[in-house]
Amino acid sequence: MIEARVKKKFEAFQLDANISGEKFICLTGGNGAGKTTLLSIIAGTIAPDEGEIKLNSKIITNFPIEKRNVVLVTPESCIPHLDVETHLIWGAKIKKLEIKKENVERVKSQLKIHFGGKVSSLSLGMRGRVALATALICRPELILVDEAFSHLDDREDFIRSYRELAVEAGIDVIFATQNPEEAEFADYHYNMVGGKAISQEKG
Amino acid sequence: MNSLKVISFFSLALLIIPVLLLLFEGFGPLRNPIGYSTVVGRSIVLSLFSSALAAGICVVLFTPLAYYFARNRNQIGETLADIPAVIPHPIVGVALLVLASPLTPFGRFLESVHLGLFDTIQGLVVALTIVSAPIYVKSIQPFFQSMSKSYENFALGLGASRFKTFVSVVVPNSGRSILSASLISMSRALSEFGSIAIVAYYVLQSPFYGVSPASVLIFQYYSYYGLSAAVSASAVMILVSIALMVALRFVNR
Numbered sequence: 401m402i403e404a405r406v407k408k409k410f411e412a413f414q415l416d417a418n419i420s421g422e423k424f425i426c427l428t429g430g431n432g433a434g435k436t437t438l439l440s441i442i443a444g445t446i447a448p449d450e451g452e453i454k455l456n457s458k459i460i461t462n463f464p465i466e467k468r469n470v471v472l473v474t475p476e477s478c479i480p481h482l483d484v485e486t487h488l489i490w491g492a493k494i495k496k497l498e499i500k501k502e503n504v505e506r507v508k509s510q511l512k513i514h515f516g517g518k519v520s521s522l523s524l525g526m527r528g529r530v531a532l533a534t535a536l537i538c539r540p541e542l543i544l545v546d547e548a549f550s551h552l553d554d555r556e557d558f559i560r561s562y563r564e565l566a567v568e569a570g571i572d573v574i575f576a577t578q579n580p581e582e583a584e585f586a587d588y589h590y591n592m593v594g595g596k597a598i599s600q601e602k603g
Numbered sequence: 604m605n606s607l608k609v610i611s612f613f614s615l616a617l618l619i620i621p622v623l624l625l626l627f628e629g630f631g632p633l634r635n636p637i638g639y640s641t642v643v644g645r646s647i648v649l650s651l652f653s654s655a656l657a658a659g660i661c662v663v664l665f666t667p668l669a670y671y672f673a674r675n676r677n678q679i680g681e682t683l684a685d686i687p688a689v690i691p692h693p694i695v696g697v698a699l700l701v702l703a704s705p706l707t708p709f710g711r712f713l714e715s716v717h718l719g720l721f722d723t724i725q726g727l728v729v730a731l732t733i734v735s736a737p738i739y740v741k742s743i744q745p746f747f748q749s750m751s752k753s754y755e756n757f758a759l760g761l762g763a764s765r766f767k768t769f770v771s772v773v774v775p776n777s778g779r780s781i782l783s784a785s786l787i788s789m790s791r792a793l794s795e796f797g798s799i800a801i802v803a804y805y806v807l808q809s810p811f812y813g814v815s816p817a818s819v820l821i822f823q824y825y826s827y828y829g830l831s832a833a834v835s836a837s838a839v840m841i842l843v844s845i846a847l848m849v850a851l852r853f854v855n856r
Contacts, residue, residue, distance in 0.1 A: 445756050464759075466768075471760035476753035481775045491761030531757065538761050 402542055402572050406441050406451030415441075417597040419574075421588030424563045427576040428583055428600075429592030435576035438597070439544045442574070443472035455541055471535040472544040475551055478531045480520035487519050487530050491538025499537075507533050510561040512554070525551040529558075536565055545575035549582070559585045622841060629838020637828055638835020643820065647843055649806065650817040653724065654792035657731035658785040661739040664732075666781060669740045670769060673747030688737035692797025695733055699726065699802050720802055727803035727816060731792040739788035746780040747773070779854060786851040793844060794818065817843075 403420040415434045419425070427435045440446040442453055444465040453461045460468050471491070479487055488508070492499050508514070511533050515522070519530055528548045535543045543566065552558045559575075563585055566573045575582075583589040589600040629638065637643075672681055687695055703720035704710045713719055720726030754776065758768040774781070796818040805815040815823060817840050825833035 443756065443760060445752070465756060466759040466762055466764055468760070469762070472756060474753055474757075476751055477757035479754060479758060479772050479776075490758075491763075494767065495762045534761065540760070540762075 403454040406448040408448050415595040419590050419597045422572050423587040425574040425588040426583040426586030427590050428580045433592035434595040439546050444468050469540045470542045471540045473531050473548045474546045478519050478527050484516045543573045626838050629834045633831040633834045635831040635835040637832040643836045645814045646817045646820040649811045649814045653727045654789045656728050657792045658789035660732045661736050661788045662785050665736050665739050669744040670747045673744050685737050687733045696798035696801025722807045724808050730798040730802045735788040735792040738791045742784035742787045783854045790847050
């Protein structure tokens with residue numbers, strides 16, 4: 401369960417967002433609506449001016465990025481010099497998790513990672529798959545997906561599989577997209593307009 | 604031809620004409636066998652060896668500092684790191700001699716373990732490291748500043764510590780830039796005179812017993828044998844420096 405109530409003032413823009421939810425949460429909105437800022441604040445890469453972020457009833461507002469147990473995945477997120485296999489288990493190894501080969505294989509097959517090689521040599525879409533899978537395998541409490549689904553050719557199938565794997569592992573996901581249709585996969589949907597998050601009816 | 608091009612070529616000519624002239628004279632009209640002797644050869648080897656070692660130390664000790672400055676702007680720290688580059692270099696030499704003298708506890712410690720800096724290879728390398736480190740930091744810092752934070756933030760999010768992220772994510776993806784900056788700092792070290800003329804006018808350690816660094820040797824030749832010996836030795840040294848610059852171009856391609 402993630403609850404974020406944060407404010408951040410920039411020169412030309414003010415974020416004042418209040419969201420809460422679990423499992424699969426979708427943030428929609430146009431350019432400059434504040435999606436990336438909100439995700440960055442939750443990930444810890446931007447500090448809010450005021451407010452509180454609560455993850456599974458633990459207040460993480462002032463935690464450094466590496467202590468939050470939150471992974472932010474953007475289209476640029478990856479560790480370029482690693483090969484695919486090493487990349488997938490990199491986070492899990494850092495956290496000293498027990499890595500079950502069959503789990504990794506299952507994630508790979510569900511997310512259609514049927515390729516290898518150095519991550520830097522992959523296409524944007526392939527890189528996105530690897531980064532999103534890496535985030536899942538290291539089992540954080542929350543994964544933030546900032547437009548990282550948008551470079552995938554089989555977006556709908558991918559989001560469906562990703563949701564299934566995340567829910568099964570008990571990982572909440574917030575994904576930001578400019579495509580309102582993708583909200584159909586979500587359990588919670590917020591539309592962002594001018595820095596405010598407006599809860600949308602699911603149904 | 605536009606005037607900008609004319610000005611640019613003129614200023615470039617100002618830079619290279621003295622060097623080209625020295626090459627021409629050193630291997631031509633002013634050639635002097637003293638300039639091509641094994642003494643010059645050994646001296647250039649000492650300079651290359653100590654400069655490469657200083658560049659290596661810069662990589663190990665100052666890459667983290669440059670990265671830190673790139674990610675946490677620190678005006679005071681950055682100004683302090685520039686000091687060895689902006690003070691006259693003989694001052695660095697004098698400062699090192701004071702530091703390593705029995706006047707300081709550090710100097711007494713160095714003496715007790717026979718690691719004095721005066722006329723030693725370690726003294727030479729320490730002086731070269733100090734004068735070339737600011738250049739190294741200045742060369743690599745803009746690269747880190749321009750490097751996307753996405754890689755680091757992703758690694759941190761996966762639970763890696765700041766140090767682990769630096770060592771396992773930032774450094775492996777900066778190889779070429781680190782090599783390029785180390786070659787720049789090595790060429791800076793190779794051209795150093797002021798500090799090493801004081802700390803290590805010659806080295807009194809094997810395998811370089813009695814050998815002076817190349818820049819110091821050229822100064823000695825000029826003082827003892829006159830212009831022609833200095834010109835010939837300089838021409839040889841210029842060739843070595845050009846080779847280093849070509850290597851740098853190759854790395855930066």
